[in-house]
Amino acid sequence: MNSLVRRSAQQLSLWRTYCVKHNAPEAASPGRNAGRPNYEEFIGRHQRQAQCSIVVQVSSEKSYAELYNYCSSFGSIMGAHHYCVRQDETLHYILLEYATSDEAAAAIGAGVTNGELSGVPVRSPFLWFRAAGGGRRGPKLVANTAPALLSLDGTRQVDQGHLLGLLRGAADIEEQVQQLHEHTRLNELGIRMRFLAALQVQQAIAGMFPAAQAQPFGSSVNGFGRMGCDLDLILRFDSDMGAKSPLEAAMPSRLVYHTKENLSNGRSQTQRHMECFGDMLHLFLPGVCHVRRILQARVPIIKYHHEHLDLEVDLSMSNLTGFYMSELLYMFGEMDLRVRPLTFTIRRWAQTCGLTNPSPGRWISNFSLTCLVMFFLQQLRQPILPPIAALVKAAESGDSRVTEDGINCTFTRNVDRLGFRSRNQSSLSELLLQFFEFYSQFDFHNRAISLNEGKPLSKPDHSAMYIVNPLEQLLNVSKNVSLEECERLRIEVRNAAWVLESEVENASVPEGDGQELSWGLLNLFKHPEKAVIRPNMFFKPRMVEVSDLFEQKEAGATSSTPPAPAITYKSASMRQQVQSIKAATRSELKQLRGSGSSVPASSPKNRRSSR
Numbered sequence: 001m002n003s004l005v006r007r008s009a010q011q012l013s014l015w016r017t018y019c020v021k022h023n024a025p026e027a028a029s030p031g032r033n034a035g036r037p038n039y040e041e042f043i044g045r046h047q048r049q050a051q052c053s054i055v056v057q058v059s060s061e062k063s064y065a066e067l068y069n070y071c072s073s074f075g076s077i078m079g080a081h082h083y084c085v086r087q088d089e090t091l092h093y094i095l096l097e098y099a100t101s102d103e104a105a106a107a108i109g110a111g112v113t114n115g116e117l118s119g120v121p122v123r124s125p126f127l128w129f130r131a132a133g134g135g136r137r138g139p140k141l142v143a144n145t146a147p148a149l150l151s152l153d154g155t156r157q158v159d160q161g162h163l164l165g166l167l168r169g170a171a172d173i174e175e176q177v178q179q180l181h182e183h184t185r186l187n188e189l190g191i192r193m194r195f196l197a198a199l200q201v202q203q204a205i206a207g208m209f210p211a212a213q214a215q216p217f218g219s220s221v222n223g224f225g226r227m228g229c230d231l232d233l234i235l236r237f238d239s240d241m242g243a244k245s246p247l248e249a250a251m252p253s254r255l256v257y258h259t260k261e262n263l264s265n266g267r268s269q270t271q272r273h274m275e276c277f278g279d280m281l282h283l284f285l286p287g288v289c290h291v292r293r294i295l296q297a298r299v300p301i302i303k304y305h306h307e308h309l310d311l312e313v314d315l316s317m318s319n320l321t322g323f324y325m326s327e328l329l330y331m332f333g334e335m336d337l338r339v340r341p342l343t344f345t346i347r348r349w350a351q352t353c354g355l356t357n358p359s360p361g362r363w364i365s366n367f368s369l370t371c372l373v374m375f376f377l378q379q380l381r382q383p384i385l386p387p388i389a390a391l392v393k394a395a396e397s398g399d400s401r402v403t404e405d406g407i408n409c410t411f412t413r414n415v416d417r418l419g420f421r422s423r424n425q426s427s428l429s430e431l432l433l434q435f436f437e438f439y440s441q442f443d444f445h446n447r448a449i450s451l452n453e454g455k456p457l458s459k460p461d462h463s464a465m466y467i468v469n470p471l472e473q474l475l476n477v478s479k480n481v482s483l484e485e486c487e488r489l490r491i492e493v494r495n496a497a498w499v500l501e502s503e504v505e506n507a508s509v510p511e512g513d514g515q516e517l518s519w520g521l522l523n524l525f526k527h528p529e530k531a532v533i534r535p536n537m538f539f540k541p542r543m544v545e546v547s548d549l550f551e552q553k554e555a556g557a558t559s560s561t562p563p564a565p566a567i568t569y570k571s572a573s574m575r576q577q578v579q580s581i582k583a584a585t586r587s588e589l590k591q592l593r594g595s596g597s598s599v600p601a602s603s604p605k606n607r608r609s610s611r
């Protein structure tokens with residue numbers, strides 16, 4: 001890697017020439033997203049949208065006209081989205097948005113119980129449009145009053161082949177990064193569906209807890225979510241997620257609710273509450289299925305699947321810091337247009353080379369990886385993001401947020417107060433290469449990553465990777481990462497830097513249409529054939545089971561046994577080696593069979609039986 005370090009400056013200038021040569025229109029227009037809503041406005045807008053919406057299961061999108069005519073009697077329908085959920089059969093749904101929440105409530109209120117089922121009837125925004133009695137049909141749609149039915153998939157990820165085709169056809173790496181972001185990020189319907197899932201939980205308990213809030217956080221709302229991502233949801237019984245109004249702060253009410261006192265400690269009480277809520281979700285909420293309680297984790301959660309939304313949900317009731325952390329990430333994403341496409345590319349790369357995994361473990365999480373990207377953007381000579389300490393310093397009284405555990409999550413919500421303007425003009429492809437180079441040289445052994453300071457600190461303990469938790473600075477976000485996984489990350493970033501550099505040296509972007517060729521990000525995502533340095537085979541699961549090499553024919557021969565999976569070889573020489581071993585083994589077996597005994601005469605088994 002030393003040569004990489006030495007050549008770094010030279011490579012950068014080559015890279016710039018390469019990007020220009022390959023027609024990069026301009027470095028991805030750097031700079032801020034002027035006039036975009038802040039996090040609370042974004043959340044508030046989607047919450048209002050959810051309150052104005054209902055989801056109706058229909059037999060197909062052809063039911064729209066009839067549904068529109070029927071539901072218009074409750075209010076003005078402003079928007080309609082059709083989506084499908086694929087189970088054993090394809091289920092069709094139409095999400096209708098009314099002009100007001102009262103109109104949506106009127107539609108829900110007009111619903112009736114399904115007499116064919118014995119379950120407890122629960123009011124929720126999830127309904128079913130049954131056929132009109134006696135085969136009656138409503139009049140045809142009055143075209144000029146109804147909004148067009150938008151057909152959009154809010155759950156499914158883009159097909160891998162289609163995505164690779166798009167990347168192959170892009171003009172340059174810059175465009176590949178943008179395309180990847182554009183086609184994999186969570187779309188508008190995906191966001192709406194997540195806010196509806198949150199509203200359903202909130203409304204289910206509103207009778208007893210009118211101030212309760214079920215708030216989405218994590219990648220569903222921080223702008224780093226891809227299609228199909230889980231919904232992280234926090235349920236709070238009080239409404240302490242925003243700033244208190246000055247009146248509330250100055251004159252607290254003299255009427256105090258009688259309350260049952262918690263007799264056990266906070267954590268076991270939360271676990272008890274969650275158990276109870278888990279039961280409620282499981283028994284009563286339409287669409288909620290596969291409820292699992294994970295109550296021993298640091299942050300206890302209830303996991304469930306929502307079958308009308310085709311969505312996995314992680315519901316927690318404690319740890320508001322995750323919610324505020326999402327706000328910080330949202331703000332970072334909004335500060336510069338390059339932040340999200342770059343992060344999407346790096347997250348995708350990490351996924352393809354197996355550095356991240358949807359289940360938690362000793363590997364780096366998507367959240368920690370996102371922190372690595374943010375830190376990289378903070379520590380640049382011309383930083384693209386400010387340190388969190390600057391956001392804390394610029395806070396005003398309205399920004400004060402302290403969680404019930406006393407964790408201070410106060411930072412400015414108004415980035416204009418920072419006076420931060422990035423002068424960094426690097427293109428996305430330059431930043432991508434710089435990211436890989438930066439972490440291939442980073443001293444994970446001795447240094448901790450601090451997004452608060454925007455620079456490395458001395459590592460306070462012996463964790464393999466140390467990322468200071470931005471809101472609980474005594475904790476390490478990446479405490480779970482093992483030494484092997486940290487080493488694997490270092491190797492993979494080196495390989496990635498190498499691959500991107502070879503792109504420059506070999507000028508491997510196709511000149512013609514090059515539809516079959518692999519170039520740019522495709523080579524980065526092609527794994528592991530192109531990897532140049534790869535001494536990490538010990539940490540990877542075995543590519544091929546030895547038994548597979550020999551059993552294929554025999555397994556295929558018996559009709560009851562399914563054929564062994566086809567083996568993919570790393571290279572032609574590997575295939576040859578394996579085939580010659582197979583041939584040699586087969587001839588040995590033949591010889592043994594030819595000798596009339598399946599067991600050699602000198603074998604211990606033979607000796608024992610002869611006694």
Ligand code: GTP
Binds near residue numbers: 232322326
């Ligand atoms: P994916 O679910 O993989 O798409 O990413 P995610 O960003 O949603 O990550 P995850 O579901 O693991 O966590 C949800 C959110 O909780 C994150 O976006 C963070 O805002 C927050 N979070 C997760 N881990 C930590 C942590 O260790 N400290 C803090 N402060 N927040 C965390």
Ligand code: MG
Binds near residue numbers: 218230232
């Ligand atoms: Mg998540």
